[in-house]
Amino acid sequence: MYNINAIRLDFPALHQQVYNHPLVYLDNAATTQKPKIVIDTLLEYYNKQNSNIHRGVHYLSQQATTAYEEARKTIQIFINAEHSHEIIFTRGTTESINLVASSFGKQFLKAGDEVLITAMEHHSNIVPWQLACEERQTKLKVIPIANNGELLINDIDKLLSKKTKIVAVTHISNALGTINPIKEIIKKAHQQNIPVLIDGAQALPHIKIDVQELDCDFYCFSGHKMYAPMGVGILYGKEKWLEELPPYQGGGEMIENVTFDKTTYNELPYKFEAGTPNVGDGLGLAAAIKYMNTIGLGNINSYELSLLDYATKKLKKIEGLRIIGEAHEKAGVISFIIKNIHPSDIGTILDKLGIAVRTGHHCAQPIMDFYKIPGTVRASFALYNTFEEIDIFVEGIIKAKKMLE
Amino acid sequence: MKIEKIEKEIISEFENFDDWIDKYNHIIEFGKSLQPIDEKYKTDSYVITGCQSKVWLHATFNEGKIFFEADSDAIITKGIVGLLIRVLSNQSPDDIIKAKLEFIEKVGLHEHLSPTRSNGLTSMLKQMKLYALAFKTKLSQNQ
Numbered sequence: 001m002y003n004i005n006a007i008r009l010d011f012p013a014l015h016q017q018v019y020n021h022p023l024v025y026l027d028n029a030a031t032t033q034k035p036k037i038v039i040d041t042l043l044e045y046y047n048k049q050n051s052n053i054h055r056g057v058h059y060l061s062q063q064a065t066t067a068y069e070e071a072r073k074t075i076q077i078f079i080n081a082e083h084s085h086e087i088i089f090t091r092g093t094t095e096s097i098n099l100v101a102s103s104f105g106k107q108f109l110k111a112g113d114e115v116l117i118t119a120m121e122h123h124s125n126i127v128p129w130q131l132a133c134e135e136r137q138t139k140l141k142v143i144p145i146a147n148n149g150e151l152l153i154n155d156i157d158k159l160l161s162k163k164t165k166i167v168a169v170t171h172i173s174n175a176l177g178t179i180n181p182i183k184e185i186i187k188k189a190h191q192q193n194i195p196v197l198i199d200g201a202q203a204l205p206h207i208k209i210d211v212q213e214l215d216c217d218f219y220c221f222s223g224h225k226m227y228a229p230m231g232v233g234i235l236y237g238k239e240k241w242l243e244e245l246p247p248y249q250g251g252g253e254m255i256e257n258v259t260f261d262k263t264t265y266n267e268l269p270y271k272f273e274a275g276t277p278n279v280g281d282g283l284g285l286a287a288a289i290k291y292m293n294t295i296g297l298g299n300i301n302s303y304e305l306s307l308l309d310y311a312t313k314k315l316k317k318i319e320g321l322r323i324i325g326e327a328h329e330k331a332g333v334i335s336f337i338i339k340n341i342h343p344s345d346i347g348t349i350l351d352k353l354g355i356a357v358r359t360g361h362h363c364a365q366p367i368m369d370f371y372k373i374p375g376t377v378r379a380s381f382a383l384y385n386t387f388e389e390i391d392i393f394v395e396g397i398i399k400a401k402k403m404l405e
Numbered sequence: 406m407k408i409e410k411i412e413k414e415i416i417s418e419f420e421n422f423d424d425w426i427d428k429y430n431h432i433i434e435f436g437k438s439l440q441p442i443d444e445k446y447k448t449d450s451y452v453i454t455g456c457q458s459k460v461w462l463h464a465t466f467n468e469g470k471i472f473f474e475a476d477s478d479a480i481i482t483k484g485i486v487g488l489l490i491r492v493l494s495n496q497s498p499d500d501i502i503k504a505k506l507e508f509i510e511k512v513g514l515h516e517h518l519s520p521t522r523s524n525g526l527t528s529m530l531k532q533m534k535l536y537a538l539a540f541k542t543k544l545s546q547n548q
Contacts, residue, residue, distance in 0.1 A: 019425070341480075342457075342458055342478050342479035342480065342482075343457070344457040344458045344479045344481075344482065345458075345479045345480050345481045345482075347457075348429075348481050349429065349481075352425050352426075352429070359457060360457045374457075374458070374459070374478060375457065403426070403429065403430060403433060404433065404480055404481075
């Protein structure tokens with residue numbers, strides 16, 4: 001039994017009025033609200049444990065260090081990484097991808113090489129590669145998508161070649177909701193010894209991730225989209241790749257020995273964690289994972305899919321409404337447009353009704369260009385959304401449509 | 406008509422509305438009635454960059470007054486843009502530069518002009534004032 005009422009009580013931010021309406025929060029693909037246990041973890045850390053880690057001999061420093069390294073272990077177990085030193089703390093998915101694009105680029109990309117991405121990437125899995133490619137005269141190649149928002153998977157064989165040095169693919173599209181067949185993509189790339197990076201920002205909150213089963217080389221995600229604080233994220237990398245990549249940033253914590261002639265670098269994971277880490281938010285991320293585990297990812301997933309199914313059916317009944325992204329395998333994201341109405345107008349009216357959605361290009365402009373639309377309205381679900389909220393949302397759209405037509 | 410007077414007129418129009426729906430319906434109607442901009446100005450060189458909807462703005466200067474025309478692909482934006490034009494068009498550069506535009510807050514539309522909203526309206530207002538400054542500079546150079 002999925003106890004939605006109890007779950008909602010865990011999230012203080014859900015219980016508020018917006019313009020005299022109870023808040024209906026459907027912008028979870030942008031960021032989720034935080035359960036009390038995560039907020040309390042931050043309070044507890046700053047009230048009692050706060051200290052700089054790894055360098056101190058004193059009591060608090062050791063407490064903080066232990067807690068931080070336990071958090072790393074919690075994350076390792078959550079995604080089933082082989083080693084805890086394969087878990088690198090970052091600021092979020094964007095920084096994780098930038099780290100790999102920059103360090104991998106320096107070490108492995110040269111003129112004439114190719115990097116393969118897809119047409120449904122978030123800007124944060126496009127621009128870091130463009131930067132790396134520009135620097136090293138490398139070419140960026142793109143796997144196209146079909147009208148229903150699925151990857152044209154057969155095109156991968158044509159696009160993979162001896163020139164391809166890395167493949168970077170989103171697990172779940174933030175704009176379309178498409179779940180990509182990453183296992184198949186990884187297999188195809190590995191047959192030619194090409195490593196694969198997965199942008200998992202939208203996947204972690206919804207589906208169980210096992211990096212060893214996927215056999216991906218890098219997997220990136222953000223805390224704030226999975227009930228954890230903003231400003232913390234993870235780069236998972238296979239040990240052999242992380243060993244081979246040069247450091248991303250220099251500073252304290254990432255060194256073994258510094259002289260003015262030569263600096264040697266610390267071992268994994270510290271080689272990639274220059275400077276004072278974001279300890280509190282790291283602990284918050286571990287708390288969020290524990291929270292998700294108590295509900296169970298399988299339960300979360302099936303509940304969210306029933307929300308998606310319910311919302312999709314209801315939305316399809318609205319005349320002139322077109323869902324953008326109708327892949328067979330989808331996560332709890334619905335993007336849509338309504339004939340002759342600008343998405344931002346719908347968003348403005350929904351906001352006045354207390355309904356939070358995202359409108360615009362969702363940092364995925366190439367997708368909007370592909371569909372030749374200025375943007376979409378996007379509703380994205382989390383483990384705490386209800387069927388009643390979807391009813392309110394659908395009524396809101398009908399109201400907005402009436403006003404705007 | 407002076408800027409302040411038009412502002413007062415708009416404020417009293419909005420006072421008739423009890424709730425936000427009526428207010429927005431009025432803005433939407435106003436957007437629909439806005440005189441269409443010449444198609445040749447609906448190009449990227451006249452676009453005011455905002456994150457979400459597109460706004461095209463063009464200005465002409467005639468006998469000491471500036472005349473604005475604009476359009477947007479979003480109707481609420483177009484309505485608000487229309488209100489700005491109603492206030493600032495057919496005014497002198499000096500008056501436009503000085504205009505405080507308190508009506509925006511008084512009719513409850515300030516949220517649309519806050520820099521936290523990426524709808525380009527703040528840039529739109531800035532652009533209108535820049536036009537005024539440019540025409541003023543040009544005028545003083547010619548004298």
